[in-house]
Amino acid sequence: MPYFLGYTYVAVFLLFGILIPVGALLANRLLAPRHPDPEKLQAYECGLATPSDNTLPYNVRYYIFALLFVVFDVETIFLYPWAVAFNRLGLFAFVEMIVFIGILVVGLVYAWKKRLLEWL
Amino acid sequence: MPSLGDFLAVGAGLFVLGLFGALMKRTAVAVLMGIELMLNAANLNLVAFAAFSGRISGQIFALFVIALAAAEVAVGLAILLSLFRSRATVRMDDIDLLKG
Amino acid sequence: MNLAALLPAEILAGTALAVLLADLFLPHRDKAYLGLLSAAGLAAALGGTARQLAAGLHASLWGGIFLLDPFALFFQTIVLGAALLVLGVSLPYLERWGRDDGEFYALLLMAVLGAMMMVASRNFLEIYVAMELLSVSSYALAGFLRPDPRSGEAALKYYLQGVLASAALLYGISLLYGLSGSLDLSVVGARSAGSLGVVALVLVAGGFALKIAAVPFHMWAPDTYQGAPAPVAAFLSTASKAAAFAVLARVLLTAFPAAQGPWQELFAVVAAASMALGNLAALGQRNVRRMLAYSSIAQGGYVLIALAVATPTAVAASLFYLAVYVFMNVGAFSVLSFLAGPTGGEELADLDGLAERRPALALALAVFLISLAGMPLTAGLMGKLYLFYAAVQGGYAWLALWGVVFTVVSYFYYFRVLRHLFWGTAPPRPAAPAASVPAGLALGAATLATVLFGVFPQPLLQLALHSLGMLR
Numbered sequence: 001m002p003y004f005l006g007y008t009y010v011a012v013f014l015l016f017g018i019l020i021p022v023g024a025l026l027a028n029r030l031l032a033p034r035h036p037d038p039e040k041l042q043a044y045e046c047g048l049a050t051p052s053d054n055t056l057p058y059n060v061r062y063y064i065f066a067l068l069f070v071v072f073d074v075e076t077i078f079l080y081p082w083a084v085a086f087n088r089l090g091l092f093a094f095v096e097m098i099v100f101i102g103i104l105v106v107g108l109v110y111a112w113k114k115r116l117l118e119w120l
Numbered sequence: 121m122p123s124l125g126d127f128l129a130v131g132a133g134l135f136v137l138g139l140f141g142a143l144m145k146r147t148a149v150a151v152l153m154g155i156e157l158m159l160n161a162a163n164l165n166l167v168a169f170a171a172f173s174g175r176i177s178g179q180i181f182a183l184f185v186i187a188l189a190a191a192e193v194a195v196g197l198a199i200l201l202s203l204f205r206s207r208a209t210v211r212m213d214d215i216d217l218l219k220g
Numbered sequence: 221m222n223l224a225a226l227l228p229a230e231i232l233a234g235t236a237l238a239v240l241l242a243d244l245f246l247p248h249r250d251k252a253y254l255g256l257l258s259a260a261g262l263a264a265a266l267g268g269t270a271r272q273l274a275a276g277l278h279a280s281l282w283g284g285i286f287l288l289d290p291f292a293l294f295f296q297t298i299v300l301g302a303a304l305l306v307l308g309v310s311l312p313y314l315e316r317w318g319r320d321d322g323e324f325y326a327l328l329l330m331a332v333l334g335a336m337m338m339v340a341s342r343n344f345l346e347i348y349v350a351m352e353l354l355s356v357s358s359y360a361l362a363g364f365l366r367p368d369p370r371s372g373e374a375a376l377k378y379y380l381q382g383v384l385a386s387a388a389l390l391y392g393i394s395l396l397y398g399l400s401g402s403l404d405l406s407v408v409g410a411r412s413a414g415s416l417g418v419v420a421l422v423l424v425a426g427g428f429a430l431k432i433a434a435v436p437f438h439m440w441a442p443d444t445y446q447g448a449p450a451p452v453a454a455f456l457s458t459a460s461k462a463a464a465f466a467v468l469a470r471v472l473l474t475a476f477p478a479a480q481g482p483w484q485e486l487f488a489v490v491a492a493a494s495m496a497l498g499n500l501a502a503l504g505q506r507n508v509r510r511m512l513a514y515s516s517i518a519q520g521g522y523v524l525i526a527l528a529v530a531t532p533t534a535v536a537a538s539l540f541y542l543a544v545y546v547f548m549n550v551g552a553f554s555v556l557s558f559l560a561g562p563t564g565g566e567e568l569a570d571l572d573g574l575a576e577r578r579p580a581l582a583l584a585l586a587v588f589l590i591s592l593a594g595m596p597l598t599a600g601l602m603g604k605l606y607l608f609y610a611a612v613q614g615g616y617a618w619l620a621l622w623g624v625v626f627t628v629v630s631y632f633y634y635f636r637v638l639r640h641l642f643w644g645t646a647p648p649r650p651a652a653p654a655a656s657v658p659a660g661l662a663l664g665a666a667t668l669a670t671v672l673f674g675v676f677p678q679p680l681l682q683l684a685l686h687s688l689g690m691l692r
Contacts, residue, residue: 063201067194074190077183106237113244128398135391142384151380158387165394173401178394181345181403185390188352192386195356196379199363203372217370218377218443 064116075104127168135161147211148200152193159189222281225272225288228265228296229336235261236329243322251321255311258325259658262307262332266300269293269336273687284404285343292340294539294687295466299339302459302546303332308662309554310451317365317449324364328455331357335463339470344393344403347467351389351427354463355382358456362448374447378456381440382430389427395420409475421476421483428471431464432520433457435493442501445513450557453509454550457516462542465523469535472527488528492622494521499626502633509556509566511633512549515592518630519545522623525607529614532688537606539684544591544599544673551666552588554659555581571637572644582641584667591670593634594627599673606681 082089082097111117134157141154163182170178207215223230239254239261246254273293280287307328314324334353341347359382363375397403399420400411412420430437445453472483498518505511523545526538558581559565559574575582591598604627611620673680 060201060205063197067197070190071194074187077186081180081183103237106241110240110244131394138387142380142387148376148380152383155380155383155387158384159390162387162390162394165391166397169394169398169401175401177345177403178397181348181393181397184345184349188349188356191356192352192383195359196383199359199372199375199379202363202366203369203376206367206369206372212380215373215376217373218447 061119068111068116072104072108124168124172127164131161131164131168133161134158134164146213148215151212152196156189156193159185225277225279225281226286228268228272228300229333231261231265231268232329232333232336236326236333239322239329240326243326246322252311252315254322254325255307255658258329259304259307261329262300262304265332265336266297266304269296269300273297273683280342284406285346286337286340287342288340290687291466291470294543294684295339295462296336298462298543298546299332299335299459302455302462302550303328305546305550305554305662305666306451306455306459308658309454309550309557310449311658312656313449313451313557313659319365324361327357327361327364331361331455332459335459338463339466341467342405342470342474344396344405344408347471348386348390348393351431351464351467352386354460355386355431358382358452358460361452361455362444364452365449368447370447371449374444378440378444378448381437385427385430385437388423392420392423392427396424405471405475409477412476418482422486424471425468425483425486428464428468429490432461432468432524433494433517434490434520434524435497435517436490438494438497438517441517442510442513445516445553446507446510450509450553453513454553454557457513457553458546458549461516461520462546465520465538465542469527469538473530473535484528484530487524488616488619491521491524491528492619494518494524495623495626496521499629499633502630505633506568507566508568508571508637509553511637512552512556515630515633516549518626519549519592522604522607525611525616525619525623528619529611529616531610531614532685534607534610534614536681536684536688537603537610539687540606540677540681541603543680543684544603544670547666547669547673548588548591548598548600551584551663551670552592554663554666555585555588558659568637568640569644571640574640574644575642581663584663586638586641587667587670589634589637591674593631597671597674599670599677602674602677602681606677 078100079097082093086093138154138157138159138161141157142151143154145151145154163185166178166182166185170176170182203215209215235258239258242257243251243254272288273290273296276290277293278289307325310324310328314321331354334350334355334357337350338347338354341350359375359379362378363372365371393403395416396408396412399414399417400408402408402411426437430440433441441457445457448456476483495518498514498516498521502511502514502518505514523538523541526534556566558578559570574585587598591600594600594604604623608620608623611617611623
């Protein structure tokens with residue numbers, strides 16, 4: 001039990017750590033005068049008038065990279081169970097994994113030759 | 121330790137939430153998100169059943185689902201992207217060239 | 221043993237990868253070789269599968285994950301045959317659109333591979349993986365004509381509904397796995413009794429019904445068949461449909477014979493609704509491709525009679541029907557693929573006087589439509605007769621009657637096309653491009669088969685009955 005008593009300090013710190021910022025924000029909310037107008041409600045952008053919405057379209061290239069990343073990243077999950085059981089699975093599973101990776105490499109070569117790996 | 125029923129309840133909730141989103145949302149990307157929730161509900165079920173019955177096949181299945189879902193989403197976003205290039209919209213109401 | 225029995229599938233996978241790689245390194249003028257290479261791969265796989273079927277192969281592979289029995293081999297042959305016809309037609313089609321890239325052939329081969337593995341699966345994991353291979357390739361194929369927004373729209377609609385159904389299917393599988401503790405088809409059904417099992421079964425059946433385009437899950441079909449490249453529409457309406465039907469039949473008949481009563485009623489309703497909606501909606505269509513899409517929903521309804529009746533005769537009749545349906549439906553979509561260009565050309569009015577401009581094409585289209593309608597001396601009639609007869613025998617006389625009524629309804633729209641073909645006045649317009657050799661071969665084969673199986677249906681029916689013998 002004394003061991004856990006050490007944690008009471010942490011708990012007290014945690015409590016104050018939550019109470020103080022919440023209290024400060026609450027006090028600000030209660031005390032400060034508030035007269036909102038459209039100008040004030042704008043997102044802050046270095047003091048100048050906001051030129052546009054903040055949901056700008058991203059460059060389409062990001063999506064291409066993301067698509068490639070998602071596919072190749074996720075395919076590697078098959079390597080983990082194989083690696084864990086490598087010693088028991090033997091040669092056949094090894095060859096199978098080589099074939100699997102070979103197919104992935106074909107995909108990578110495809111993306112490479114189609115110039116999807118470059119930022120044009 | 122939560123019981124099997126808890127996992128199934130969360131899974132069913134996720135599934136219904138995803139189905140609701142997939143049927144109600146009007147943009148294709150949001151529909152995709154709903155479908156992802158449904159897939160993950162099934163995954164949760166598979167893993168929970170596997171863990172509680174001591175059989176490994178459910179976990180293996182979940183791995184396959186994760187990989188296939190990624191492939192599915194990649195193709196879906198690619199279709200969406202090529203459509204967006206010609207139509208400049210992803211709202212399902214605007215995608216209406218084909219009707220009889 | 222395992223690897224040798226799967227040789228046709230391995231050939232397909234190898235060809236698909238080879239085509240994808242060769243496409244990257246070939247100069248553009250040599251792209252035609254890719255189509256020929258794919259055709260060679262498909263033909264080799266078809267030959268191998270047909271030999272296995274003739275030899276009566278019955279092999280359980282990889283510890284029961286795959287079952288290569290005559291039932292699976294029959295459907296593999298159907299799928300490969302359909303793909304070969306589709307490939308022959310796509311060669312000139314893609315060239316005309318300027319999209320004759322290797323990806324199309326690679327994607328088609330991978331879709332076929334998925335369908336092949338799907339019908340031979342005896343394990344839900346493998347069924348799901350194979351079906352995803354088929355689906356993901358099909359989505360990409362449907363959107364292949366990238367400059368055309370209609371193609372993209374067709375792909376997106378198919379994709380969103382397909383992914384939704386496959387998520388539901390997966391959830392159903394997860395429930396069945398929980399109930400039975402197994403993914404093996406032969407174990408799952410016996411241990412999945414009760415209401416939760418029924419819910420799971422409905423979810424699973426819904427996933428397959430979407431691919432068959434059966435009625436509550438048919439919404440994507442008209443849009444996708446109309447907007448997708450015509451050869452792809454031919455593939456989706458035949459090979460993909462046949463594969464999904466095969467898996468559905470296998471799941472229901474081998475895994476859930478105990479729950480037969482409820483799902484029989486369910487499929488009787490689905491079949492009746494598909495026949496009614498498909499045929500009635502087709503009546504109002506001016507676009508011939510869209511009309512064929514609704515017709516294909518109705519045809520799916522006829523085939524689903526087999527699952528409602530669920531007797532061996534009925535299922536054998538559905539095998540026969542699907543086999544001949546491949547020829548007539550791929551044929552009909554193929555003729556349209558010659559007529560249509562980037563500017564359309566698939567409206568009824570565009571067919572006016574085709575018999576004068578392109579007599580061979582018009583005659584072929586007439587044969588396919590007459591067969592789809594089910595007139596004498598065509599394979600379509602024999603198929604319908606076997607199905608309706610089996611329904612009467614199995615105690616579903618009302619379903620047979622319903623089918624006959626809507627077959628008569630279907631005459632109106634099939635014959636309206638014929639009227640335009642032969643009695644319409646041809647407007648002055650540029651002649652359709654000449655058919656190439658592979659496309660001509662594919663069309664000729666489809667026409668010949670449609671007539672041949674109408675006059676001599678017995679051998680094919682015997683084969684269907686034999687394939688079924690070992691399903692259980």
